[in-house]
Structure formats: structure tokens, C-alpha cells
Amino acid sequence: ECGVALEQSLEGLQVTQDSYNTQRTFCTRLERNADMLYEQAKTALLNNEEEKAKSLLFERTQVQQKLKKALVACAEEKQRLAKLQSNVDALEQRALEVESLLNRAVGAKALQDSSNMDLLSLDDEDPLLRKFQDMGID
Incomplete structure (x- = not known):
């Protein structure tokens, strides 16, 4: 039971880690895109293309809004990852505690079985021979 839960949790952890990494990559891409749009807008202004610059800045604002949402999602994913x-x-x-207990139980059972074998070997003696030994006759 503990092993199954651990295995499922490890799988969930890996999926969450992958999701977090994807989210971070997405945020980085949006940030680069916003920076690129800003640089293009500056270039457009230098070339006296005010409408183009305005359009690029508007697009940049939209990308920044997406970035904010993505950053919030990324932070939430990071919290989930830490909790997982x-x-x-x-x-x-x-699981380590359970394994230790199981190993101790197996060891105790083996010791008990070996003790029982010692008792059985005594029972294998001839009862008449034992009677003579008890009387002191070898």
C-alpha cells in the first residue's frame, strides 16, 4: 500500500515538474516577445512610424497581460510542486520505516524457525537412549 502510494506520488511529482518547466518556458518566451515588441516600437518611432509604434506597444501590452497570468500560474505550479x-x-x-519493520520481522521469524529446528533435533533422539542418559548410564 505504501509502495503504491509512493509510486503514484513520484509519477505525479514528475508530471507536475514537467508542467512547471513548461510554464516557465512559456513565461520566458512571453517575456522575450514583449521585449522584442518594445524594441521594434522604439525602432518604429525612430523611423517616424508612429502608428506602427503604437500598434506594437499595444501588442506588447497584451503580451504583458498574458505574461502576468502565466507568472501567476507558474507560481501556483511551483507551490504545488513544493507540496508534492x-x-x-x-x-x-x-516506506523506509515499513521496510525496516519487515526486515526485522523476517529476521525474527528466521531466528524463531532456527530455534524450532534445534528443538526438533532433540526430539529426534531415541527415547530409550535418553532415559539411559538421564539415569547416568552412557
Whole structure:
């Protein structure tokens, strides 16, 4: 049960990590796009193309709005990732505890079985021979 939960959590952690990385890449792309539009608008102004500059700045504003939303989503994804990592760490700790308990139980069972074998080997002796030994006759 603990192993299955851990495996599922690790898969979820990987998916969330991938999603976070994708979100970060998207934010970086939007930021670069906004910067590029700003540079193009500056160039348009230098070339006395005010309408083009205005259009580029308007487009930049739209990209910046998308960027803000993407950054919020990225921050939320980062929080989910941190929470999942914390949960996975706790599950890994629990799995180690369970494994330790199982190993101890197996070791105790093996010790008990070996003790039982010693008792069985005593029972294999001839009862008449034991009676003579008890009387002190070898």
C-alpha cells in the first residue's frame, strides 16, 4: 500500500515538474516577445512610424497581460510542486520505516524457525537412549 502510494506520488511529482518547466518556458518566451515588441516600437518611432509604434506597444501590452497570468500560474505550479515534494519525502520516509519493520520481522521469524529446528533435533533422539542418559548410564 505504501509502495503504491509512493509510486503514484513520484509519477505525479514528475508530471507536475514537467508542467512547471513548461510554464516557465512559456513565461520566458512571453517575456522575450514583449521585449522584442518594445524594441521594434522604439525602432518604429525612430523611423517616424508612429502608428506602427503604437500598434506594437499595444501588442506588447497584451503580451504583458498574458505574461502576468502565466507568472501567476507558474507560481501556483511551483507551490504545488513544493507540496508534492514534501508529500513524496514523507512517503519515502514511511516506506523506509515499513521496510525496516519487515526486515526485522523476517529476521525474527528466521531466528524463531532456527530455534524450532534445534528443538526438533532433540526430539529426534531415541527415547530409550535418553532415559539411559538421564539415569547416568552412557
